[in-house]
Amino acid sequence: MRRKPCFAGLLLSCAVFLIFSFQISRKAFFSGGDLPSLSSDKLLPSRSTTNSVAHYAIHEANLAHRNRQLSSVLRSIPTLSILLPDWEILLISSIHTPLSSPESLRDFLCLFHNNATSPANFSGILDFTGRATFKCRMPPSVRRLRPFFQPLLTKSPKNELSSSSSSSPAMELMRWTFLAYEALETEDDVVLFVKGVNHRRGINRPPSDLKCVFGDGDDAIRTAVTSSEQEVFRCRHPNLTTRDDYNKMKITLEIFDARGKSVLVPSVAYYSPRYGGDSVEAKSMICACTMVYNVGKFLKEWVIYYSSIGVEKFILYDNGSDDEISEIVKELKLEGYKIEIVFWIWPKTQEAGFSHSAEYSKKSCKWMMIVDIDEFVFSPSWLNSLEPSKNMLKSLIPAENNGIGMITIMCNDYGPSNRISHPAEGVTQGYNCRIKAEERHKSIVLLEAVDPSLLNVIHHFRLRKEFRWRKMKSSEAVVNHYKYQAWPEFRMKFRRRVSTYVVDWKDPANPTSKDRAPGLGNTAVEPPDWPRKFCEVRDDRLRLLTRRWFGFRTAEGYRMAWQ
Known part of the structure; x- marks a missing residue:
């Protein structure tokens, strides 16, 4: 008698059923019918018979038409979506979408093609096109699927699934790498x-x-x-x-x-035309530019210090901050400081951001100082000054018509100085022990001297052929770089390096790079002796100087102007 293959047959039937059910669930997002194929005029390559062009360009009008049907009823925003590193998705509203109040841009969700959702947080408005941006995380259940389709940005995911009548196919996610x-x-x-x-x-x-x-x-x-x-x-x-x-x-x-x-x-x-139209701004002698991410707690100290020694305008390229930086900038502007924020959401584009700044700021700035938020330029010749002067930085600038288009200043890198948390009195007061050797350099550049290519590397620019640059001696000027701070602050550097060509610290590649902390490795785990690291020379010069300039006594004790 033949034995019935009950167990094997049952197992095979279940597998077929599960595969079929999974395919049906994927199709449900697209209002029934066949799973969409990608057409060449919407996303990925197909060769044109007329000009042999692979059509990678997105036709945004098609997207806006598809989502406008949803927007009027279901509170959705038509967007284009980009897959960023670490499974993060950037959504940008269509150029055709009118923006409402910031309050109306909250409480959105990303709805993916397998019905999974994740919170979509409003990030900001792109300055030069006025489009809203959001970020969400790709759920683990979506990461296993191929291809990756663009999510819908909605407040009503259940209604989207039940009421959508759009037959237009979804588009694949654009990749940040291209x-x-x-x-x-x-x-x-x-x-x-x-x-x-x-x-x-x-x-x-x-x-x-x-x-x-x-x-x-x-x-x-x-x-x-x-x-x-x-x-x-x-x-x-x-x-x-x-x-x-x-x-x-x-x-x-x-x-x-x-x-x-x-x-x-x-x-x-x-x-499109420059944001702000044809208005002409009085040109500042010295501006300062930096790229920032969640630096609200550091900003007042940096602005007050540099404004006191001669910086007339600050240009902050905001790399997607979600802290209180906007409110702090508003406070500083009310106090008379000239600050402009450029919303620069693009990850790992520090060099491109500085290139943008060199061109964008030509009409409003003559010289541009390129320094980070934890870097403070000072001259030893200022140490006996009882108060700061707005002519101090100007004294470092070369005389006009001498052919010098950029000065570079070497850095002193400071360690944690036995700190285990951010010093409330500021970095210039909290850190006073550094490495002996000078490292790298930062620059102050004449914008009209910048080469048209806008090429820059590690905070300095290629210059036009008729200009040269000058390296300053440490007796003339130095940069106090508070690089290795208390661990809760320093570990944020593991999130992502902003430079295009610098490997993120979580990546084991290029372990001997000068950008890395020596001996730290590629995991954000605090070494047991971190507070005492990078301490070879006690250097209190700028600490004492800024205390004299900006410190004052109160009933609660000694305070700094930025506290």
Whole structure:
């Protein structure tokens, strides 16, 4: 008698049923019917029979049309989505979407194609296009699926699933590793910022292999690329009749290979007039620029100090802060400090941000000091001064017409100085023990001397051929870099390094990089002797100087002006 294969047959039947059910659940998000295939005019490559172009450019109008049907009834916002490192997703509202009050941009969710959701937090408004940005995390259940589809941004995920009648296919997530993300119009050309074209420092595609593309489809206009360095590309203006023609025109980069084939880089960048119109701002002699992330507790000390010695304007490139920095900037501006925040949400783009600043700030700044929020320039010649002077920094600037376009200043790197938490009196008071050897350098650059390529490395720029740079002696000026702070502050550096070409510390690659803390490794675990590390020389010079300048006695004790 033959035995019935009961167990094996049952197991096979269950597996088939589960696979079939999973496929049905994936399709449910798309209002029934077949799982959508990706069409070339929406996302990924298919070769055009007319011009051999791989169409990577997103047609945002199609997205806005698909989601507008949802927005009117279900409180959704049409967006484009980008997959960032660490499973983070950046959502950018459509250029066609009118923005409401900030309160209305709260309580959104990302709704994924397998019905999973995650909170979508409002991040800020892009300064040069006025679009809202949100961030959410990709749920683990979505990470196992391929391909990754763009989520919907909604307040009513249940209604979305039950009421959506859109038959348009969802689009794949754009990848941050290959994207045109920002553009800036100048009087002479357009500066376009693109990730994933020039992969390594010092190795760049020649401009002859590239074209800038304005607009979509058959109406797109192509112009020559005149410069290609790092993530910065300069393009000639398109020949347009009126400013209205290009007020909201998509711009991207086209890459050609040796066979004449080409691809268009996916883009969320737009060609539009400078934000703020044609208003003319009085030019400041010295400005300070830095990229910031959650530095609210440090900002007052930095601004008050530098303003007292001669910085007239501060330009902060905010890399997606979610602390109280906006409120602190408002307070400082009410006190008379001149501060501008540029919302720069793009990760690992420090060099590109400084390039943007060098071009963007030309009309409002003559000299630009490029320093971080934990770096303080001072001259030993100031040590006997009873009070600060706004001429102090100017005394370091070269005389006009002498051919010097940049000065560089060496850094003294300070250690934790036995601190286990952030000093409420400020970093200049709290840290006073440093490494003996001087490290790296920071710069103050004449903006008209910056090379058109806008190339910069570690806080200094390539200069035009007619200019030279000068390295200052430590007896003239130094930078106190409060680099290795108390562990709760220092460990934040493991989140992500802002430089494009610097490996994140969680990555074991390049362990001998000077950017890393010596001997720390690639995990955010506090060494047992951290408070005593990097302490070779006790140096109280700036501590005593700032105490004299900004300290005062109160009934509660001694306080600093920024407390």
